[in-house]
Amino acid sequence: MAVGGEEGTVTGRAPTLDEVAREAGVSRSTASRAINGGERVSPKAQAAVDAAIARLGFSPNRAARALATSHTGSIALVIPEPDERFLTDPFLLGVLRGVNRGLVDSENQLVLLIAHEGQSPGRMASFLNAGHVDGAIVASPHRGDQIEETMRGSRPVVFIGRPFVSEGMSYVDVDNVEGGRLATQRLIDAGRRRIGTITGTLDMTAALDRLEGWRAALSAAGLPDDAVEGGQFGIEQAEAATHRLLDRVPDLDALFVASDTMAIGVRRALQARSLSVPGDIALIGFDNLGPAENMTPGLTTVDNPLLMMVQEATRILLDRIRDPQRPPEALVLPARLVERGSV
Amino acid sequence: MAVGGEEGTVTGRAPTLDEVAREAGVSRSTASRAINGGERVSPKAQAAVDAAIARLGFSPNRAARALATSHTGSIALVIPEPDERFLTDPFLLGVLRGVNRGLVDSENQLVLLIAHEGQSPGRMASFLNAGHVDGAIVASPHRGDQIEETMRGSRPVVFIGRPFVSEGMSYVDVDNVEGGRLATQRLIDAGRRRIGTITGTLDMTAALDRLEGWRAALSAAGLPDDAVEGGQFGIEQAEAATHRLLDRVPDLDALFVASDTMAIGVRRALQARSLSVPGDIALIGFDNLGPAENMTPGLTTVDNPLLMMVQEATRILLDRIRDPQRPPEALVLPARLVERGSV
DNA sequence: CTGTTAGCGCTTTCAC
DNA sequence: GTGAAAGCGCTAACAG
Numbered sequence: 001m002a003v004g005g006e007e008g009t010v011t012g013r014a015p016t017l018d019e020v021a022r023e024a025g026v027s028r029s030t031a032s033r034a035i036n037g038g039e040r041v042s043p044k045a046q047a048a049v050d051a052a053i054a055r056l057g058f059s060p061n062r063a064a065r066a067l068a069t070s071h072t073g074s075i076a077l078v079i080p081e082p083d084e085r086f087l088t089d090p091f092l093l094g095v096l097r098g099v100n101r102g103l104v105d106s107e108n109q110l111v112l113l114i115a116h117e118g119q120s121p122g123r124m125a126s127f128l129n130a131g132h133v134d135g136a137i138v139a140s141p142h143r144g145d146q147i148e149e150t151m152r153g154s155r156p157v158v159f160i161g162r163p164f165v166s167e168g169m170s171y172v173d174v175d176n177v178e179g180g181r182l183a184t185q186r187l188i189d190a191g192r193r194r195i196g197t198i199t200g201t202l203d204m205t206a207a208l209d210r211l212e213g214w215r216a217a218l219s220a221a222g223l224p225d226d227a228v229e230g231g232q233f234g235i236e237q238a239e240a241a242t243h244r245l246l247d248r249v250p251d252l253d254a255l256f257v258a259s260d261t262m263a264i265g266v267r268r269a270l271q272a273r274s275l276s277v278p279g280d281i282a283l284i285g286f287d288n289l290g291p292a293e294n295m296t297p298g299l300t301t302v303d304n305p306l307l308m309m310v311q312e313a314t315r316i317l318l319d320r321i322r323d324p325q326r327p328p329e330a331l332v333l334p335a336r337l338v339e340r341g342s343v
Numbered sequence: 344m345a346v347g348g349e350e351g352t353v354t355g356r357a358p359t360l361d362e363v364a365r366e367a368g369v370s371r372s373t374a375s376r377a378i379n380g381g382e383r384v385s386p387k388a389q390a391a392v393d394a395a396i397a398r399l400g401f402s403p404n405r406a407a408r409a410l411a412t413s414h415t416g417s418i419a420l421v422i423p424e425p426d427e428r429f430l431t432d433p434f435l436l437g438v439l440r441g442v443n444r445g446l447v448d449s450e451n452q453l454v455l456l457i458a459h460e461g462q463s464p465g466r467m468a469s470f471l472n473a474g475h476v477d478g479a480i481v482a483s484p485h486r487g488d489q490i491e492e493t494m495r496g497s498r499p500v501v502f503i504g505r506p507f508v509s510e511g512m513s514y515v516d517v518d519n520v521e522g523g524r525l526a527t528q529r530l531i532d533a534g535r536r537r538i539g540t541i542t543g544t545l546d547m548t549a550a551l552d553r554l555e556g557w558r559a560a561l562s563a564a565g566l567p568d569d570a571v572e573g574g575q576f577g578i579e580q581a582e583a584a585t586h587r588l589l590d591r592v593p594d595l596d597a598l599f600v601a602s603d604t605m606a607i608g609v610r611r612a613l614q615a616r617s618l619s620v621p622g623d624i625a626l627i628g629f630d631n632l633g634p635a636e637n638m639t640p641g642l643t644t645v646d647n648p649l650l651m652m653v654q655e656a657t658r659i660l661l662d663r664i665r666d667p668q669r670p671p672e673a674l675v676l677p678a679r680l681v682e683r684g685s686v
Numbered sequence: 687c688t689g690t691t692a693g694c695g696c697t698t699t700c701a702c
Numbered sequence: 703g704t705g706a707a708a709g710c711g712c713t714a715a716c717a718g
Contacts, residue, residue: 014474016711027689032713040687059473063415064711066406067694074454092436100457109475110455111417114443130402131357132452235637264637271639294578294607296614359695370705375697383703407695410710688718695710702704 015056023052035060074109075317076136078124081115089233089261090289091306095139095160098310106318108134129154135321137313138163142203156320158313160306162205162330170320170328172313176206179302179335180213183256183284186300188221190343192254192282196227198241198266200258207233210258210286227252230262239265246273253281254343260285260292260301267295283342298340305333358399366395378403417452418660419479421467424458432576432604433633434649438482438503441653449661451477472497478664480656481506485546499663501656503649505548505673513663513671515656519549522645522678523556526599526627529643531564533686535597535625539570541584541609543601550576553601553629570595573605582608589616596624597686603628603635603644610638626685641683648676 021031026045034041034049041049052058066072077099079092103110111133113124128136135156141163159171180197187195197214200207211228218225227249229241238257242265246252257263263285270281277283277297285292285301292299309331316329364374369388377384377392384392395401409415420442422435446453454476456467471479478499484506502514523540530538540557543550554571561568570592572584581600585608589595600606606628613624620626620640628635628644635642652674659672 014472017713018711028711029690029713030688033688036713042687045687057469059469061410061473061711062475063406063409064694065713067404067410067696067711068713070694072406077455092439096435096455096457100455100459104459112420112439112443112453112455114439116443116447126400126402129357130404132405268639296611360697361695371696372698372706373704376704379697385703388703404695407710408697410712411695411697413710690715690717692713692715694712694714697708697710699706699708701706 014061015058017058017060020049020052020056020058023056024048070131071321072132072134073107074111074133075103075314075321076111076113076128076133078128078136078138079112079114080124080138080141090287090291091140094289094306095137095310098307099137099314101307102311102314102318108318128157131155135317137310137317140204140206142201156317156324158317158320158329160310160313162209162332164205166330168328170313170316170330172309172316172331172333173206174304174306174309174333175335176209177213177216179286179304180210180256181217182213182335182337183286183302184214184217185221186337186343187254187256187282187284188217188223190254190278190282193223194227194249194251195223195254195256196229196245196249196252197256198238198245198258198262199228199230200233200262202231207258210256214256230258233259233262235261235265235268237265238262239269242266242269243272246275255281255283257283257285260287260289260295260299263299263301264291264295277342284337285342288338292338292340298342300340300342301338303336303338305336309333357404358401360401360403363392363395363399363401366399367391413474415475415477416450417454417476418446418657418664419454419456419471419476421471421479421481422455422457423467423481423484433630434483437632437649438480438653441650442480442657444650445654445657445661451661471500474498478660480653480660483547483549485544499660499667501660501663501672503653503656505552505675507548509673511671513656513659513673515652515659515674515676516549517647517649517652517676518678519552520556520559522629522647523553523599524560525556525678525680526629526645527557527560528564529680529686530597530599530625530627531560531566533597533621533625536566537570537592537594538566538597538599539572539588539592539595540599541581541588541601541605542571542573543576543605545574550601553599557599573601576602576605578604578608578611580608581605582612585609585612586615589618598624598626600626600628603630603632603638603642606642606644607634607638620685627680628685631681635681635683641685643683643685644681646679646681648679652676 017028017031021028024031025048030045031049033039034046038046062073099110138157138159140161141159162171162173163169184195199211202208215225227245229245257266270277275281285299288301288303289306292301312331320326360371360374364371367374368391373388374392376382377389381389405416442453481500481502483504484502505514505516506512527538542554545551558568570588572588600609613620618624628642631644631646632649635644655674663669
């Protein structure tokens with residue numbers, strides 16, 4: 001492991017491997033081996049190189065290394081969401097923290113690729129294929145992203161959230177169906193009989209799956225599953241959807257909301273109509289990524305183990321970069337209900 | 344040697360400049376010139392190269408280019424905050440969006456550097472000095488960060504938020520002093536006379552400056568400036584600080600809180616004591632980066648033009664990378680009060 | 687275990 | 703305007 005440059009003479013120019021080798025009294029190749037794992041290097045040479053590195057404050061030039069190995073030592077985090085909303089969401093922060101943790105002590109650097117507003121959809125894919133990074137983590141793919149198709153057979157990619165076309169792809173997800181079912185079952189167990197849902201953006205599998213879970217629980221209990229509104233993750237949209245739903249289904253007594261952030265909007269709508277939670281309407285959200293914790297009063301929700309998901313995704317990615325023969329890996333983590341009194 | 348290369352067939356391997364040159368019927372140097380601005384290239388050659396590039400789907404290898412030019416084509420966004428809180432904050436999201444926007448159509452890629460928990464403080468600095476990136480944007484530096492010192496005289500760096508040691512450094516900031524003054528003056532104008540403040544982490548200039556603005560307004564009005572508590576940006580800390588302050592200063596009738604996020608905690612404390620806003624206590628926050636907008640009831644606050652700050656920072660950085668002779672640039676954007684009824 | 691020898695793909699003098 | 707040639711700093715066979 002290369003040591004940083006606290007020591008060493010300040011030359012203005014970064015020292016090269018050649019200089020290290022000379023300083024250590026060995027050849028460049030020996031120095032190189034010593035740096036990369038120390039295979040077939042005598043303890044003596046190793047020590048000399050280590051010392052030289054420390055003395056000079058040497059740090060290997062990534063570009064040169066990448067050129068020689070055709071491994072860039074960097075992985076991309078792709079945010080295919082051109083939408084402003086996404087970047088306001090605690091989701092992205094979780095992803096960032098997870099990737100970052102997963103990358104600790106891996107010598108890899110994180111390249112952030114965020115979709116720009118009017119940018120051609122295939123641009124990111126071509127960036128990835130151009131070999132500028134060794135692999136990528138794609139956060140929350142949407143139906144219609146070019147990403148999935150273009151990524152096939154190129155550098156390894158791991159998706160956060162199951163992509164629409166998932167065969168042959170690596171991804172990590174939370175069990176959204178089970179989460180939706182758990183939440184809805186909880187409402188049923190609480191004695192609610194007219195249970196609606198405010199869905200997220202239905203071009204994402206997460207939203208579809210949560211809806212499916214809701215539906216499954218209701219149909220298992222023989223309850224009606226027609227109280228559906230929504231279609232967009234977003235506070236205002238959720239607020240409007242709630243109003244629409246209440247207009248249509250006045251006897252509603254519970255709501256499963258596809259995300260905690262959306263629940264903010266739902267609560268506003270309920271408040272506007274002087275409906276109490278959980279008195280009039282029981283409420284369960286999804287995610288538990290921050291908003292739910294800070295809400296007063298609390299919001300019962302389904303825990304989305306995002307941090308772990310992302311860390312796992314990073315691990316899978318690094319494994320596949322290390323060994324390209326590895327088969328794709330799909331991992332679905334269990335969902336868990338977190339009680340906070342809104343039921 | 345891999346077979347193929349004559350045709351634009353998909354070889355699995357990315358095409359090289361050599362292949363482009365051959366395809367275009369020119370030398371590698373001419374192809375290179377054509378790609379980089381087209382100086383001293385005949386229109387005919389230019390067209391041939393362009394066509395070849397399109398046909399082959401060529402994209403220059405960044406590593407090779409970096410090696411040849413000693414310009415990596417990537418800039419770092421440094422988050423020197425090992426603290427979990429920071430990554431829960433809308434601040435980081437604003438920074439991300441700003442940098443990202445500033446980088447549109449600049450061919451630069453964004454490398455994210457987030458401090459890890461137990462990581463030696465100088466590690467980031469040495470990464471930056473190692474020449475892995477062409478420059479860096481440092482978000483919200485703390486007193487005691489090695490960053491400022493180590494950065495001196497190396498690659499260009501622009502700080503978001505004035506660093507403690509600011510001479511000779513480029514930075515962009517909002518006028519925090521004026522913001523604190525504006526907020527406090529607004530409280531005074533509303534007839535409040537016992538005005539306290541809950542401060543942020545005082546190892547950041549933003550927190551210190553906001554406090555100074557508060558103090559300035561009070562002393563100009565001849566009001567006491569001893570109602571100070573806090574010391575950490577953070578919801579729980581702010582909540583606790585508010586309790587302490589109310590214990591100590593029971594006749595408090597207004598509060599300037601160093602951030603909107605902290606105001607969440609402040610409100611909890613007030614609510615716990617059955618104090619109304621603005622009836623009993625008038626409240627003004629700082630930032631207007633999201634939390635304030637979603638709060639019910641609304642929170643009057645000071646607008647932090649973060650997005651613009653960061654975009655400007657990015658511009659300054661790119662300018663300095665392009666022309667290293669440029670002198671450091673400091674930019675302080677005006678603060679502005681946003682009324683939302685909590686006064 | 688070690689040094690020599692070739693490149694990795696690109697830019698850049700420098701002659702022509 | 704163009705091409706030949708020389709690297710940028712590193713790794714990776716391959717002999718010793």
